[in-house]
Amino acid sequence: MKILVSGKVEGTVLKSKDAINFLGTVDKKTGIISDKNHELYEKSIKDTILVFPSGVGSSVGAYTIYSIKSNGTAPLAMICQKADLTVATGCALANIPLVILSDEEFSSINNGMKLSLDTDSSNPLQYQ
């Protein structure tokens, strides 16, 4: 596991097999995914532990992550399979914990699972 932004949270997993382009596909006021072709279409990422392969698209998407945090519609934490600079800098701006998992660890997380993440702990991910 690689820790990109540290922090401690507990919450419920919202997992997608699709990458997320934060610029333009996330409604900043509600945190709802507005892209019809996305697996999470019409789902809200607010207060979830958002698990997805990686971010894609313009680096300006980092500002979207900052906005949803300011609007109170951001996820509690993000977990990715591959590090990308848009999500990394967006989470850093917004102070949203972000970790990158191995393929094996990533596939062991399922939608709806309760998770606790504490990046300072020797065992940062706990399944409840």
Add this chain to the structure above:
Amino acid sequence: MELTREEESALKGEQGEIMQMAYRILVATGEATDAEKLVPIEWTHLSGVNYNTIGDAGEEFLSSISKDARVKVKTTLNPMGFDIDNVSNYGLDENFIAKQLSIRNSYETMGVIPSFSCIPYEIFDIPKDGTQVAFAESNAAIHANSYDNLKTNKESAFSALASALTGKSPYSSLRKEDSPNITIRMKVDNPNELTYGMLGFFAGKVGDISVNISGLGEMDNRQCKAMCGGMGTSGTCAKFIFGDGDSDSEKIDFDEKAMQNVHDELNTSEKGDIITLGSPQLGLEEISELAGKLKGRTFEKRCMIFTPRTVKEQARKIGYTNELKRAGCEILSDCCTCLTPLINKDNVDAVTTNSIKGAFYLKNSNGVGVNLKPLSQIIEDETK
């Protein structure tokens, strides 16, 4: 990533919220790019200035941090959306102007030099060989690495801002030594600046971090800038290494066919309604050359020329400005062809330009058609 005690303290918030955020960005970027540590940098060049690119979220963010944030090293700035001297001539909406001025104000409050230029390498002194800098403008990063013997990664607006606030950057990728595993062999005869722009665009697509490039003859400044601008547009690659590379590097030819493919992708129109020159912005040498070529000739269409404010001022003193205005050119500083709201599809169907970088953004962001021609052809076809 190894942090010093002082860096750890900043990351914990012991030096205030702004420094904590800046170090969070450096650590997240560093971990994502496998950096082992942070290193000092001497100059940062920021992107994320045009309201068209950063929007309300960017404007609000900058306004909020500028209350406390101050840059620690020399920091220069990319173009914004318009030229403050003549914005009233262009019918922009008031919201755009107000938000753009707020962004400008935030950067100035933070201590950034308001250069509004994408060619910092031409208007500021270049530090000594091997100096670590942090350039977020892609053509400038490529130029700095390839021609100016500086070291930078292709920074994001955010990593460059964090570097400006801390004076540090993650030690990864092009900041260390690099040995590209791809060599592009230039096989097109009699190249002009458009050819080099297409070569750069091609190289950016096939390369990852850096590429070797062989078969180049003597190049003038315009051609070098065109190649850097083209490469910065199409991918993540941020350095040309001139030469044949290792014998085991993969060889890829840039021939007439490869060039035609790039041309077909970006040239979408037979002719343009207006002409734009300067993406990257024109330096004094190019302005001088253009004034010479336009002696006794006049454009039959609008021709917009983009150049930094400092160059515009020098050009005015030397007398080039009068010559260019006489030939029918509009001279704009503080902004650039890319993403300017001054060109939009409500009043322009297509633009004639010699810039591959300009073509890419005009087509994809401004949504207008593009007619690509080298400068010599533009002058032949469009002036009398």
